[in-house]
Amino acid sequence: MTEQNTATGALHISATRDSLMHDLADWLVKQTLQRPEAPFRIALSGGSTPQHLYRLMTEEPYVSRFPWQRMQFFLGDDRFVPHDHADSNYGMMRRLLFSRVPVPAENIFPMPDKGTAEQAAKEYEATLKQIYRGDALQAGKPLFDVNLLGLGTDGHTASLFPDQPVLQERTAWVAPCVPPVAPHTRLTLTYPAIHASRYVIFLVEGADKKEAVTRVRAQDPACPASAVTSAGDLIWFLDQPAAPAPQN
């Protein structure tokens, strides 16, 4: 794993997808041990990439190393569909991770799937504010320890898609959105909610993502992921095929 600090976040580059998932799982275990008495709050990403990580977390040695009893799981975004729908991110996480590890049910916070998308976004935001014990995000008091994000080839992340009104949202923590090029109405954390993290992690693998990674790291404004910031650190966990060409 090679590490380079650059303006737009440290790069952790692993040789293969498999070693990438192990490197990130090892890193996550280490983070959970930094504050052994506190709840560890992590927002998970949907999509296919992190599924390799979620499966790995349920296997030895990781299933014995994570402090599941004090980990709290949130979603960075979800499709506004019933939790048992094939496209539900929560449904995927429940199948691959939550049903296979001893995390207490009360420590898992799915995005609501009832009512309207607007109501569900407000409900999730109220849940986050209750856990945060405050209505306004405060510098130095992150909402999440880790915010795990993926990256689309168009530079979207979570459900922050190009040219969408939600990209202008700087007050709400959760918002509904209707991506023009992806199925389903979505619920997504907004930029301020993602920013309120000790660590924002981009987990990206595969040669098809290399161009998007390069564009985002060059801060291409057409890529919503370019505007993602972190109150703490922003780190890219990449496999070699997704890694940008070294800056000369």
Ligand SMILES: O=C(O)[C@H](O)[C@@H](O)[C@H](O)[C@H](O)COP(=O)(O)O
């Ligand atoms: O709900 C989702 O699908 C994710 O939040 C989305 O932002 C995902 O991370 C990217 O689309 C990359 O998806 P892949 O990992 O499948 O390439």
